[in-house]
Amino acid sequence: MTGTRALSKYWMLTNDFTQNPFPVLEYVRRESPVRELSMPGGGRAWVVTRYEDAKAALADPRLSRDIHVHYRLMSERTGRTLTPPPEEANHLANLEPPRHTPLRRAISFAFTPRRAEALRPRVEEIADDLLTRLAGQPRPDLIAGYADPLPVITIAELMGVPADAWPDFLRWSTALRTHSPTESSGVLDSSIQELSGYMAELIARKEREPGEDLLSALIHADEERRLTSTEILSTGFALMTGGNDTTASLVGGVIAALLTHPAERAALLAEPGRWGKSMDELIRYVSPISNALQRVTTEPVELGGVSIPAGEVVIISVLSTNRDPHQFPNDPDRLDLDRHKPAHLGFGFGIHYCSGAHLAKVITEIGARRLFDRFPDVTLAVDPSQLRYQLSPVVRPLEALPVRL
Numbered sequence: 423m424t425g426t427r428a429l430s431k432y433w434m435l436t437n438d439f440t441q442n443p444f445p446v447l448e449y450v451r452r453e454s455p456v457r458e459l460s461m462p463g464g465g466r467a468w469v470v471t472r473y474e475d476a477k478a479a480l481a482d483p484r485l486s487r488d489i490h491v492h493y494r495l496m497s498e499r500t501g502r503t504l505t506p507p508p509e510e511a512n513h514l515a516n517l518e519p520p521r522h523t524p525l526r527r528a529i530s531f532a533f534t535p536r537r538a539e540a541l542r543p544r545v546e547e548i549a550d551d552l553l554t555r556l557a558g559q560p561r562p563d564l565i566a567g568y569a570d571p572l573p574v575i576t577i578a579e580l581m582g583v584p585a586d587a588w589p590d591f592l593r594w595s596t597a598l599r600t601h602s603p604t605e606s607s608g609v610l611d612s613s614i615q616e617l618s619g620y621m622a623e624l625i626a627r628k629e630r631e632p633g634e635d636l637l638s639a640l641i642h643a644d645e646e647r648r649l650t651s652t653e654i655l656s657t658g659f660a661l662m663t664g665g666n667d668t669t670a671s672l673v674g675g676v677i678a679a680l681l682t683h684p685a686e687r688a689a690l691l692a693e694p695g696r697w698g699k700s701m702d703e704l705i706r707y708v709s710p711i712s713n714a715l716q717r718v719t720t721e722p723v724e725l726g727g728v729s730i731p732a733g734e735v736v737i738i739s740v741l742s743t744n745r746d747p748h749q750f751p752n753d754p755d756r757l758d759l760d761r762h763k764p765a766h767l768g769f770g771f772g773i774h775y776c777s778g779a780h781l782a783k784v785i786t787e788i789g790a791r792r793l794f795d796r797f798p799d800v801t802l803a804v805d806p807s808q809l810r811y812q813l814s815p816v817v818r819p820l821e822a823l824p825v826r827l
């Protein structure tokens with residue numbers, strides 16, 4: 423593989439890397455597993471590529487996800503005082519204990535495995551409706567027409583967003599895809615403003631007329647569990663921004679993987695009971711997030727033998743940790759549905775472990791399964807080498823997935 427000098431200082435941010443990150447990551451994991459990366463706006467980050475180092479980093483309270491810590495660092499680097507918008511600054515994903523704890527507890531009731539299972543019939547209906555719309559098209563794109571709307575509609579419905587707003591939710595969600603917590607200039611773009619305005623109105627409506635949905639449950643919770651209106655709005659934001667693109671990237675990635683692995687696809691179709699057991703291997707193999715796992719050091723730390731000073735950005739590369747041969751010894755680059763319970767980091771690790779993991783698995787399983795059950799002869803309409811990934815600081819979605827149904 424390439425020598426060290428051949429990797430540019432922006433090595434993880436190039437289009438070549440986005441299209442095929444695995445050979446570079448294999449090299450970095452071996453030669454310099456905690457490696458510096460220059461950031462385009464100035465400053466640097468440290469990329470953690472080995473599984474064990476990543477777990478240690480995610481369990482270490484000296485590595486903070488608190489958005490205020492990130493913004494302080496950005497302020498120092500840019501010389502401008504930046505403050506996070508309230509939509510971003512008051513939800514569990516962007517805060518550390520003690521504030522993180524009650525915010526996480528407040529939504530935990532909605533994300534149990536039992537609740538996720540109960541949503542199955544509705545997710546099937548949503549998937550079927552979307553597939554019916556695609557059925558007449560000669561070369562439908564399964565990203566725009568299926569993988570993108572499926573989680574948006576499911577999560578919007580779970581939160582209690584009425585159907586007439588789903589197209590807007592899809593638009594906002596797609597626009598927010600390019601948004602990274604540490605890149606914000608503090609100026610809200612129009613999508614954040616529109617989404618925020620809509621959510622504020624919706625929350626006010628549900629205060630008066632509660633429904634059987636997650637937002638109503640948060641608004642009308644017992645006093646000791648009740649969040650402020652800003653926290654509820656911000657939590658709604660976290661679910662939208664944390665759940666839509668990630669799940670859309672996974673649905674698209676899993677379908678693409680099965681379209682290009684006919685033996686694995688046939689095995690799943692022949693034995694439907696295997697879908698559930700195979701989800702973790704599919705998630706490990708696809709790894710739908712790119713650089714979403716970011717922290718800032720609040721004290722000096724040592725990771726993988728490298729000393730990192732306080733006030734530095736650390737990025738945990740799940741794409742790399744999920745292919746680390748020390749953790750996944752049998753050919754980690756291969757999709758192996760018989761791999762025994764692969765303990766991947768696709769949903770993170772530690773106190774910020776993904777709240778929506780069960781729901782994401784249900785949506786992805788149903789999304790892929792309904793497609794292959796309904797259209798058993800579905801094939802890619804382009805050569806697999808033509809599939810392109812979008813450049814995004816957070817997720818790793820395919821640009822398009824054209825098929826013949």
Ligand code: HEM
Pocket residue numbers: 487514515516526577660661662664665666668669670672710711714715716767768769770771773774775776777778779781782
């Ligand atoms: C395939 C789909 C998904 C992936 C790969 C994914 C991945 C992740 C990861 C890696 C984290 C940890 C972030 C960190 O430690 O920095 C996380 C946190 C989170 N995810 Fe997901 N996620 C997915 C779907 C969802 C869904 C469907 C929802 C909810 C509707 C959701 C809600 C959240 C929330 C609220 C957090 C923050 C938890 C906390 O800070 O305590 N995610 N997700």
